[in-house]
Amino acid sequence: MPKTILIGAPIDSGQQRPGCLMGPAAYRVAGLAREIAAEGHGVEDWGDLTLPPLREVACPNPAVHSLAETVAWTEILMDRVDDALSGGGFPIVMGGDHSLALGSAAGAAAFAHRQDRPLFLLWLDAHSDFHTPLTTTSGNLHGTPLAYINGRDGFDALPPFPTPVPAHRICMFGIRSVDPAEQAAMQERDIQVNDMRVIDERGLVAPLREFLDAVRREGGMLHVSLDVDFLDPSIAPAVGTTVPGGATFREAHLVMELLHESGLVTSLDLVELNPFLDDRGMTARLMVDLVGSLMGKKVFDRPTRAK
Numbered sequence: 508m509p510k511t512i513l514i515g516a517p518i519d520s521g522q523q524r525p526g527c528l529m530g531p532a533a534y535r536v537a538g539l540a541r542e543i544a545a546e547g548h549g550v551e552d553w554g555d556l557t558l559p560p561l562r563e564v565a566c567p568n569p570a571v572h573s574l575a576e577t578v579a580w581t582e583i584l585m586d587r588v589d590d591a592l593s594g595g596g597f598p599i600v601m602g603g604d605h606s607l608a609l610g611s612a613a614g615a616a617a618f619a620h621r622q623d624r625p626l627f628l629l630w631l632d633a634h635s636d637f638h639t640p641l642t643t644t645s646g647n648l649h650g651t652p653l654a655y656i657n658g659r660d661g662f663d664a665l666p667p668f669p670t671p672v673p674a675h676r677i678c679m680f681g682i683r684s685v686d687p688a689e690q691a692a693m694q695e696r697d698i699q700v701n702d703m704r705v706i707d708e709r710g711l712v713a714p715l716r717e718f719l720d721a722v723r724r725e726g727g728m729l730h731v732s733l734d735v736d737f738l739d740p741s742i743a744p745a746v747g748t749t750v751p752g753g754a755t756f757r758e759a760h761l762v763m764e765l766l767h768e769s770g771l772v773t774s775l776d777l778v779e780l781n782p783f784l785d786d787r788g789m790t791a792r793l794m795v796d797l798v799g800s801l802m803g804k805k806v807f808d809r810p811t812r813a814k
Protein backbone atom coordinates (compact mmCIF):
# COMPACT_ATOMS: atom_id res chain seq x y z
CA MET A 508 0.00 0.00 0.00
CA PRO A 509 1.46 3.40 -0.94
CA LYS A 510 2.02 6.05 1.67
CA THR A 511 -1.16 7.86 2.69
CA ILE A 512 -1.19 11.61 2.14
CA LEU A 513 -3.71 13.50 4.27
CA ILE A 514 -4.95 16.71 2.64
CA GLY A 515 -7.11 19.01 4.76
CA ALA A 516 -9.85 20.76 2.76
CA PRO A 517 -11.68 23.11 5.16
CA ILE A 518 -14.49 23.90 2.72
CA ASP A 519 -17.91 25.24 3.68
CA SER A 520 -18.84 27.08 0.50
CA GLY A 521 -20.68 24.23 -1.26
CA GLN A 522 -23.68 24.52 1.05
CA GLN A 523 -25.11 26.97 3.56
CA ARG A 524 -24.74 25.52 7.02
CA PRO A 525 -21.43 26.50 8.60
CA GLY A 526 -19.28 23.83 10.24
CA CYS A 527 -17.80 21.51 7.59
CA LEU A 528 -14.67 23.66 7.58
CA MET A 529 -13.90 22.16 11.01
CA GLY A 530 -13.84 18.68 9.47
CA PRO A 531 -10.08 18.30 8.98
CA ALA A 532 -9.43 19.34 12.61
CA ALA A 533 -11.99 16.81 13.84
CA TYR A 534 -10.37 14.00 11.83
CA ARG A 535 -7.00 14.84 13.34
CA VAL A 536 -8.46 14.93 16.87
CA ALA A 537 -10.20 11.61 16.22
CA GLY A 538 -6.82 10.10 15.30
CA LEU A 539 -7.01 9.50 11.56
CA ALA A 540 -3.23 9.39 11.07
CA ARG A 541 -2.80 7.09 14.08
CA GLU A 542 -5.46 4.72 12.77
CA ILE A 543 -3.70 4.43 9.41
CA ALA A 544 -0.28 3.96 11.00
CA ALA A 545 -1.73 1.25 13.27
CA GLU A 546 -2.44 -0.84 10.17
CA GLY A 547 1.23 -0.60 9.23
CA HIS A 548 0.99 2.09 6.55
CA GLY A 549 3.10 5.20 6.17
CA VAL A 550 1.21 8.46 6.53
CA GLU A 551 2.08 12.08 5.92
CA ASP A 552 -0.16 15.05 6.75
CA TRP A 553 0.17 17.90 4.26
CA GLY A 554 -1.89 20.20 6.50
CA ASP A 555 -4.88 22.26 5.43
CA LEU A 556 -5.20 23.95 2.06
CA THR A 557 -5.95 27.66 2.08
CA LEU A 558 -8.32 29.40 -0.31
CA PRO A 559 -6.40 30.92 -3.25
CA PRO A 560 -7.27 34.45 -4.49
CA LEU A 561 -10.66 34.56 -6.19
CA ARG A 562 -11.33 35.33 -9.85
CA GLU A 563 -14.51 36.89 -11.11
CA VAL A 564 -16.79 34.20 -12.50
CA ALA A 565 -20.40 34.24 -13.65
CA CYS A 566 -23.29 31.79 -13.73
CA PRO A 567 -26.66 32.35 -15.43
CA ASN A 568 -28.49 30.57 -12.57
CA PRO A 569 -29.08 33.21 -9.86
CA ALA A 570 -29.57 30.52 -7.18
CA VAL A 571 -25.90 29.50 -7.36
CA HIS A 572 -23.75 30.94 -4.57
CA SER A 573 -20.01 30.85 -3.79
CA LEU A 574 -19.05 29.94 -7.35
CA ALA A 575 -15.74 31.85 -7.22
CA GLU A 576 -14.74 30.06 -3.99
CA THR A 577 -15.72 26.71 -5.46
CA VAL A 578 -13.64 27.35 -8.58
CA ALA A 579 -10.62 28.33 -6.47
CA TRP A 580 -10.93 25.27 -4.21
CA THR A 581 -11.41 23.01 -7.23
CA GLU A 582 -8.24 24.24 -8.91
CA ILE A 583 -6.03 23.88 -5.84
CA LEU A 584 -7.44 20.49 -4.89
CA MET A 585 -7.02 19.22 -8.40
CA ASP A 586 -3.33 20.13 -8.25
CA ARG A 587 -2.70 18.73 -4.75
CA VAL A 588 -4.42 15.40 -5.39
CA ASP A 589 -2.54 15.06 -8.67
CA ASP A 590 0.72 15.90 -6.81
CA ALA A 591 0.03 13.24 -4.17
CA LEU A 592 -0.70 10.58 -6.80
CA SER A 593 2.27 11.62 -8.93
CA GLY A 594 4.53 11.16 -5.91
CA GLY A 595 3.26 7.59 -5.55
CA GLY A 596 0.96 8.43 -2.61
CA PHE A 597 -2.60 7.52 -1.65
CA PRO A 598 -4.41 10.84 -1.12
CA ILE A 599 -7.18 11.11 1.48
CA VAL A 600 -8.96 14.46 1.27
CA MET A 601 -10.39 15.39 4.65
CA GLY A 602 -13.41 17.65 4.03
CA GLY A 603 -15.04 19.88 3.89
CA ASP A 604 -18.38 19.64 2.08
CA HIS A 605 -18.90 17.50 -1.01
CA SER A 606 -18.05 20.31 -3.43
CA LEU A 607 -14.43 19.29 -2.76
CA ALA A 608 -15.00 16.22 -4.95
CA LEU A 609 -15.06 18.55 -7.97
CA GLY A 610 -11.35 19.08 -7.38
CA SER A 611 -10.25 15.77 -5.91
CA ALA A 612 -11.85 13.71 -8.68
CA ALA A 613 -10.48 16.09 -11.32
CA GLY A 614 -6.98 15.61 -9.85
CA ALA A 615 -7.39 11.84 -9.90
CA ALA A 616 -8.67 12.04 -13.48
CA ALA A 617 -5.75 14.21 -14.61
CA PHE A 618 -3.31 11.68 -13.17
CA ALA A 619 -5.21 8.69 -14.62
CA HIS A 620 -5.24 10.41 -18.01
CA ARG A 621 -1.45 10.77 -18.01
CA GLN A 622 -1.08 7.14 -16.95
CA ASP A 623 -3.44 6.12 -19.73
CA ARG A 624 -5.63 4.29 -17.23
CA PRO A 625 -9.41 4.57 -16.92
CA LEU A 626 -10.77 6.21 -13.78
CA PHE A 627 -13.65 4.60 -11.86
CA LEU A 628 -15.81 6.36 -9.28
CA LEU A 629 -17.45 4.82 -6.21
CA TRP A 630 -19.98 7.29 -4.78
CA LEU A 631 -21.16 6.48 -1.24
CA ASP A 632 -23.86 9.03 -0.47
CA ALA A 633 -27.53 9.59 0.38
CA HIS A 634 -27.67 11.97 -2.59
CA SER A 635 -26.79 11.54 -6.24
CA ASP A 636 -25.12 15.00 -6.48
CA PHE A 637 -25.94 15.00 -10.21
CA HIS A 638 -27.07 18.61 -10.60
CA THR A 639 -25.21 21.08 -12.75
CA PRO A 640 -24.84 24.76 -11.81
CA LEU A 641 -27.66 25.33 -14.32
CA THR A 642 -30.16 22.84 -12.82
CA THR A 643 -29.60 23.21 -9.07
CA THR A 644 -32.48 24.89 -7.26
CA SER A 645 -30.76 25.08 -3.87
CA GLY A 646 -27.73 26.73 -5.47
CA ASN A 647 -25.51 24.52 -3.28
CA LEU A 648 -22.67 23.27 -5.42
CA HIS A 649 -22.03 20.26 -3.16
CA GLY A 650 -24.98 18.80 -5.10
CA THR A 651 -23.06 18.85 -8.41
CA PRO A 652 -19.73 16.95 -8.42
CA LEU A 653 -20.90 13.69 -9.97
CA ALA A 654 -22.35 15.57 -12.95
CA TYR A 655 -19.01 17.32 -13.47
CA ILE A 656 -17.16 14.02 -13.22
CA ASN A 657 -19.54 12.46 -15.77
CA GLY A 658 -18.93 15.34 -18.19
CA ARG A 659 -22.30 17.12 -18.14
CA ASP A 660 -22.52 20.65 -19.61
CA GLY A 661 -22.94 23.70 -17.41
CA PHE A 662 -19.57 23.80 -15.63
CA ASP A 663 -18.05 26.53 -17.79
CA ALA A 664 -16.48 28.32 -14.81
CA LEU A 665 -14.51 25.20 -13.79
CA PRO A 666 -11.51 23.67 -15.54
CA PRO A 667 -12.69 21.16 -18.18
CA PHE A 668 -12.88 17.73 -16.49
CA PRO A 669 -9.95 15.63 -17.74
CA THR A 670 -11.46 12.58 -19.47
CA PRO A 671 -15.02 12.51 -18.06
CA VAL A 672 -15.99 9.23 -16.41
CA PRO A 673 -18.64 7.34 -18.41
CA ALA A 674 -21.73 5.85 -16.74
CA HIS A 675 -20.44 2.26 -16.65
CA ARG A 676 -17.44 3.35 -14.59
CA ILE A 677 -19.59 5.01 -11.93
CA CYS A 678 -21.12 3.07 -9.04
CA MET A 679 -23.37 4.68 -6.45
CA PHE A 680 -24.48 3.21 -3.14
CA GLY A 681 -26.74 4.48 -0.38
CA ILE A 682 -28.83 6.77 -2.59
CA ARG A 683 -32.17 7.80 -1.09
CA SER A 684 -32.62 11.48 -1.98
CA VAL A 685 -32.68 12.50 -5.64
CA ASP A 686 -34.17 15.68 -7.12
CA PRO A 687 -36.36 15.32 -10.27
CA ALA A 688 -33.84 17.08 -12.55
CA GLU A 689 -31.09 14.74 -11.34
CA GLN A 690 -33.24 11.68 -11.87
CA ALA A 691 -34.08 12.68 -15.44
CA ALA A 692 -30.42 13.36 -16.24
CA MET A 693 -29.24 10.07 -14.75
CA GLN A 694 -31.83 8.15 -16.74
CA GLU A 695 -30.87 9.92 -19.92
CA ARG A 696 -27.19 9.15 -19.38
CA ASP A 697 -27.80 5.54 -18.26
CA ILE A 698 -26.25 5.93 -14.81
CA GLN A 699 -26.82 2.86 -12.64
CA VAL A 700 -28.06 3.85 -9.21
CA ASN A 701 -27.79 1.33 -6.39
CA ASP A 702 -30.34 3.03 -4.19
CA MET A 703 -31.20 1.82 -0.68
CA ARG A 704 -33.90 -0.42 -2.13
CA VAL A 705 -31.22 -2.33 -4.06
CA ILE A 706 -29.17 -2.76 -0.88
CA ASP A 707 -32.28 -3.94 0.99
CA GLU A 708 -33.03 -6.56 -1.64
CA ARG A 709 -29.64 -7.68 -2.93
CA GLY A 710 -27.28 -6.53 -0.21
CA LEU A 711 -24.09 -4.64 -1.00
CA VAL A 712 -21.73 -7.48 -1.71
CA ALA A 713 -22.89 -8.71 -5.11
CA PRO A 714 -23.20 -5.31 -6.83
CA LEU A 715 -19.97 -4.04 -5.27
CA ARG A 716 -18.04 -7.15 -6.36
CA GLU A 717 -19.34 -6.73 -9.92
CA PHE A 718 -18.08 -3.18 -9.97
CA LEU A 719 -14.69 -4.05 -8.47
CA ASP A 720 -14.29 -6.86 -11.01
CA ALA A 721 -14.77 -4.29 -13.77
CA VAL A 722 -12.16 -1.98 -12.23
CA ARG A 723 -9.71 -4.88 -12.11
CA ARG A 724 -10.50 -6.10 -15.63
CA GLU A 725 -9.91 -2.67 -17.12
CA GLY A 726 -6.79 -1.94 -15.05
CA GLY A 727 -8.50 1.14 -13.65
CA MET A 728 -7.82 3.61 -10.89
CA LEU A 729 -10.59 3.92 -8.29
CA HIS A 730 -11.60 7.14 -6.57
CA VAL A 731 -13.95 6.66 -3.59
CA SER A 732 -16.08 9.55 -2.34
CA LEU A 733 -17.53 8.81 1.11
CA ASP A 734 -20.22 11.22 2.28
CA VAL A 735 -21.13 11.07 5.99
CA ASP A 736 -24.80 10.97 4.99
CA PHE A 737 -24.24 7.59 3.30
CA LEU A 738 -24.50 6.37 6.91
CA ASP A 739 -27.72 6.22 8.87
CA PRO A 740 -28.17 9.42 10.93
CA SER A 741 -28.54 7.34 14.11
CA ILE A 742 -24.86 6.38 13.93
CA ALA A 743 -23.61 9.50 12.10
CA PRO A 744 -25.51 12.60 13.20
CA ALA A 745 -22.80 15.15 12.28
CA VAL A 746 -24.05 16.12 8.85
CA GLY A 747 -26.18 18.99 7.54
CA THR A 748 -28.25 16.92 5.12
CA THR A 749 -29.41 13.88 7.12
CA VAL A 750 -31.73 11.42 5.39
CA PRO A 751 -33.26 8.51 7.33
CA GLY A 752 -32.65 4.93 6.23
CA GLY A 753 -28.93 5.01 5.53
CA ALA A 754 -26.22 2.37 5.64
CA THR A 755 -25.75 0.54 8.93
CA PHE A 756 -22.48 0.23 10.86
CA ARG A 757 -21.78 -3.22 9.45
CA GLU A 758 -22.85 -2.39 5.88
CA ALA A 759 -20.44 0.54 5.87
CA HIS A 760 -17.58 -1.50 7.33
CA LEU A 761 -18.30 -4.31 4.88
CA VAL A 762 -17.87 -1.90 1.97
CA MET A 763 -14.53 -0.76 3.38
CA GLU A 764 -13.37 -4.34 4.08
CA LEU A 765 -14.20 -5.42 0.52
CA LEU A 766 -12.41 -2.35 -0.82
CA HIS A 767 -9.35 -3.23 1.24
CA GLU A 768 -9.33 -6.81 -0.02
CA SER A 769 -9.63 -5.59 -3.60
CA GLY A 770 -6.49 -3.48 -3.29
CA LEU A 771 -7.96 -1.24 -6.00
CA VAL A 772 -8.67 2.07 -4.27
CA THR A 773 -6.27 4.82 -5.35
CA SER A 774 -7.78 7.95 -3.72
CA LEU A 775 -10.46 8.81 -1.16
CA ASP A 776 -12.65 11.74 -0.08
CA LEU A 777 -14.16 12.06 3.39
CA VAL A 778 -16.91 14.65 3.01
CA GLU A 779 -19.72 16.52 4.75
CA LEU A 780 -18.62 15.92 8.35
CA ASN A 781 -19.93 18.88 10.34
CA PRO A 782 -18.27 18.53 13.76
CA PHE A 783 -20.49 21.29 15.15
CA LEU A 784 -23.44 18.89 14.85
CA ASP A 785 -21.66 15.86 16.29
CA ASP A 786 -22.50 14.01 19.45
CA ARG A 787 -19.29 13.65 21.47
CA GLY A 788 -17.25 13.00 18.33
CA MET A 789 -19.11 9.79 17.46
CA THR A 790 -19.37 10.60 13.74
CA ALA A 791 -15.74 11.66 13.38
CA ARG A 792 -14.66 8.52 15.19
CA LEU A 793 -16.86 6.29 13.04
CA MET A 794 -15.42 7.84 9.87
CA VAL A 795 -11.90 7.22 11.19
CA ASP A 796 -12.84 3.65 12.07
CA LEU A 797 -14.15 3.15 8.51
CA VAL A 798 -10.83 4.34 7.12
CA GLY A 799 -9.25 1.76 9.46
CA SER A 800 -11.25 -0.97 7.71
CA LEU A 801 -10.20 0.38 4.34
CA MET A 802 -6.61 0.09 5.55
CA GLY A 803 -7.02 -3.52 6.63
CA LYS A 804 -8.51 -3.49 10.13
CA LYS A 805 -10.61 -6.62 10.68
CA VAL A 806 -13.53 -7.55 12.91
CA PHE A 807 -11.12 -9.34 15.26
CA ASP A 808 -8.95 -6.23 15.49
CA ARG A 809 -11.69 -4.59 17.53
CA PRO A 810 -11.52 -6.17 20.98
CA THR A 811 -13.48 -4.70 23.89
CA ARG A 812 -11.00 -2.75 25.94
CA ALA A 813 -11.33 -2.18 29.67
CA LYS A 814 -11.09 1.53 30.45
Ligand SMILES: NC(=[NH2+])NCCC[C@H](N)C(=O)O
Pocket residue numbers: 605634636638643644645646647649650651684685686734736748779
Ligand atom coordinates in the same frame (compact mmCIF):
# COMPACT_ATOMS: atom_id res chain seq x y z
N1 LIG B 1 -23.44 16.31 -0.86
C1 LIG B 1 -24.65 16.52 -0.43
N2 LIG B 1 -24.94 16.39 0.84
N3 LIG B 1 -25.54 16.88 -1.32
C2 LIG B 1 -26.90 17.24 -1.01
C3 LIG B 1 -27.60 17.77 -2.21
C4 LIG B 1 -29.05 17.98 -1.89
C5 LIG B 1 -29.88 18.50 -3.05
N4 LIG B 1 -30.01 17.53 -4.09
C6 LIG B 1 -29.33 19.80 -3.59
O1 LIG B 1 -28.85 19.82 -4.70
O2 LIG B 1 -29.35 20.79 -2.92
Ligand SMILES: [Mn+2]
Pocket residue numbers: 605632633634636649734
Ligand atom coordinates in the same frame (compact mmCIF):
# COMPACT_ATOMS: atom_id res chain seq x y z
MN1 LIG C 1 -22.85 14.15 -1.24
